[in-house]
Amino acid sequence: MTRYTAKALPRQPGVSGWVAMLPDRRPRPALLGAVTADVAIIGAGFAGLAAARRLSQLDPTLQVAVLEAGIVGGGPAGRNSGFIIDLPHEVSAESLGSDSATHARRDIFKNRTAIALAQGMAEEHGWGPEVFSLSGRYSIARGAAGDHHLADYAKQLEGLGEAHRLLDAEETARLTGTRSFSSALFTPGTAMIQPADFVRRFADALRDPVTVFEQSPVLSIERQGSGWQVTTKAGTVAAGRVVLAVNGHARSFGLLPRKLMHVFTYASLTKPFDPALLGGERNWAATPALPMGTTIRRLSGPEGDRILVRSRYTYNPSITVSDAALASAGRVHDRKLASRFPDLAGLPMQYRWAGAMALTWNSVPVVDEVDQGLWLAAGCNGVGATNATANGIVAAERALGHLSQLGQHYAEAAPARAIPPEPVATIGGKAALRWKEWRAGDE
Numbered sequence: 284m285t286r287y288t289a290k291a292l293p294r295q296p297g298v299s300g301w302v303a304m305l306p307d308r309r310p311r312p313a314l315l316g317a318v319t320a321d322v323a324i325i326g327a328g329f330a331g332l333a334a335a336r337r338l339s340q341l342d343p344t345l346q347v348a349v350l351e352a353g354i355v356g357g358g359p360a361g362r363n364s365g366f367i368i369d370l371p372h373e374v375s376a377e378s379l380g381s382d383s384a385t386h387a388r389r390d391i392f393k394n395r396t397a398i399a400l401a402q403g404m405a406e407e408h409g410w411g412p413e414v415f416s417l418s419g420r421y422s423i424a425r426g427a428a429g430d431h432h433l434a435d436y437a438k439q440l441e442g443l444g445e446a447h448r449l450l451d452a453e454e455t456a457r458l459t460g461t462r463s464f465s466s467a468l469f470t471p472g473t474a475m476i477q478p479a480d481f482v483r484r485f486a487d488a489l490r491d492p493v494t495v496f497e498q499s500p501v502l503s504i505e506r507q508g509s510g511w512q513v514t515t516k517a518g519t520v521a522a523g524r525v526v527l528a529v530n531g532h533a534r535s536f537g538l539l540p541r542k543l544m545h546v547f548t549y550a551s552l553t554k555p556f557d558p559a560l561l562g563g564e565r566n567w568a569a570t571p572a573l574p575m576g577t578t579i580r581r582l583s584g585p586e587g588d589r590i591l592v593r594s595r596y597t598y599n600p601s602i603t604v605s606d607a608a609l610a611s612a613g614r615v616h617d618r619k620l621a622s623r624f625p626d627l628a629g630l631p632m633q634y635r636w637a638g639a640m641a642l643t644w645n646s647v648p649v650v651d652e653v654d655q656g657l658w659l660a661a662g663c664n665g666v667g668a669t670n671a672t673a674n675g676i677v678a679a680e681r682a683l684g685h686l687s688q689l690g691q692h693y694a695e696a697a698p699a700r701a702i703p704p705e706p707v708a709t710i711g712g713k714a715a716l717r718w719k720e721w722r723a724g725d726e
C-alpha cells in the first residue's frame with residue numbers, strides 16, 4: 284500500500300508584522316471526521332490557493348478540500364515582502380541572445396499569468412490598494428556596482444520592449460527621503476500586496492464547493508482504491524486527486540529527495556513613525572539592484588509610517604531556523620535601517636520573522652504527477668508570489684488534463700537537477716550563500 288507520511292510539519296519563526304497589523308480573523312474550522320472531495324489540496328500558500336482558484340475556474344462543480352497546517356497567512360505566503368514581480372531578476376546577467384530572450388519572455392508570460400490570477404481575485408472581490416495594487420517596483424542601488432547593474436538591466440529591458448524608468452541619485456532621494464541610495468530603476472508591472480491580508484482574503488473568498496480547513500496539518504497521504512486518503516489529526520479526506528502544495532515540505536513527505544534546497548530569508552518591520560520625520564514618498568517598495576541585497580519597503584498607515592527591511596539568507600536543510608539565527612538577522616536589519624535612514628536614528632523594530640523557501644539547483648519549478656493522481660507543486664525559487672502561483676495554476680490544469688500555453692512551457696522546461704549528496708550540499712549551500720551575500724556588499 285503506497286503511503287507518504289509527513290516526517291516534519293512547518294514551524295513559523297518569529298512574529299510576522301503583516302499578520303500582527305491585521306485585525307483578528309476567525310480561522311476556517313479544522314477538518315473533523317471523514318469527508319470526500321474530487322481534489323484535495325495540501326497547503327494554503329500561493330501555490331495551493333492558486334490551484335484551488337484555477338480548479339474552480341476550469342470546473343465550478345468540483346468539490347475541493349484545501350488543508351492548511353497552520354492559520355492562513357501565517358506561512359511564507361503571508362510573511363514575504365509582498366512583491367508579485369513581473370520581470371525576471373536576471374535578464375541583465377548576459378547579453379540577450381535569442382535563447383535568453385525566449386527564456387525571458389516565457390518567464391514574463393508566467394509571471395503575468397500569476398499576476399492576472401491575483402488581480403482577478405482583487406477585482407472580483409473589490410480589495411483596495413492596501414491589499415493589492417499594481418503600483419510597480421523600484422530596484423535600488425547603493426553604489427557603483429548596483430548603478431552599473433541597473434543601467435545594464437535597463438538596456439536589456441529596452442531590448443525586450445519592457446517599460447522602465449531610470450532614476451538618478453537626486454530623483455532617488457526625492458522618492459526615498461534619504462541620500463543613501465545612488466540610483467533606482469522603476470518598472471510598472473509588479474503588483475504589491477499586503478501578503479497576509481491578501482492570502483487571508485483569498486482563502487476566505489473561496490466558497491462552496493471549495494472548502495478551506497485551517498489548523499489541519501496533513502500527516503499522511505495513502506493510496507485508497509484509485510484515489511487517495513489524506514489524513515489529518517482529526518479527520519480524513521477521500522479524494523480522487525491530490526495537489527501537494529507545501530513547497531519545501533514535499534521533502535517531509537519523502538518526495539523530491541535531493542531536488543530541493545531549503546533556504547530561509549528574514550524580515551524586520553519598524554514601529555510606526557511620524558511621516559514628517561522622513562521626506563520622500565510614503566508608499567514605495569524596492570528590491571535590491573544586486574541579487575542577495577536588501578529589500579526595503581515604506582508603508583503608510585493610520586498610526587504612521589513603517590519601514591520593512593528584508594535581508595539575509597541561510598541554508599537550512601532541517602526546514603527550521605533557530606531563535607539565534609533570527610536575532611542575528613535582526614541585528615543586520617538594524618544596521619541596514621540605520622545606515623540607510625539616518626533621519627530615523629533610534630527607531631526600533633517592532634516585529635521580526637523568517638520564512639522558508641525551496642530552490643531547485645537549476646531554478647526550475649517542479650510540477651509533476653509523482654504518483655498516479657498525486658500532483659506536486661514545489662520549487663518557488665525565492666519568488667513564490669509569482670512562481671508558486673504559476674506552479675499552482677499548472678498543477679491544477681494538469682490534474683484536470685487541461686493543457687494551457689503556460690502548461691506547455693512547463694512541459695518543455697528542463698527537469699530539476701539533483702543537488703549534491705550530503706554533506707557536500709549543506710557545506711556548498713552555506714558557502715555559496717555567504718559568498719553571494721558578500722558580493723552584494725552593502726546593497
Ligand SMILES: Cc1cc2nc3c(=O)[nH]c(=O)nc-3n(C[C@H](O)[C@H](O)[C@H](O)COP(=O)(O)OP(=O)(O)OC[C@H]3O[C@@H](n4cnc5c(N)ncnc54)[C@H](O)[C@@H]3O)c2cc1C
Pocket residue numbers: 289292293325326327328329330331350351352353357358359360361362363364365366367368499500501502528529530531532547548549550593636637638639640660661662663664665666667668669670671
Ligand atoms: C521574508 C520573506 C520575504 C519574501 N519576499 C518575497 C517577495 O516579495 N516576493 C516573492 O515572490 N516571494 C517572496 N518570498 C518567498 C515567498 O514567500 C515564497 O516563495 C512563497 O511563499 C512560496 O509559496 P508556496 O505556496 O510554494 O509555499 P508556502 O507559502 O510555504 O505555502 C505552503 C503551505 O503549506 C503548508 N503546509 C506545509 N506542510 C503541511 C502539511 N503537512 N499539511 C498541511 N499544510 C502544510 C504551510 O503551512 C504553508 O502555508 C519571501 C519569503 C520570505 C520568508
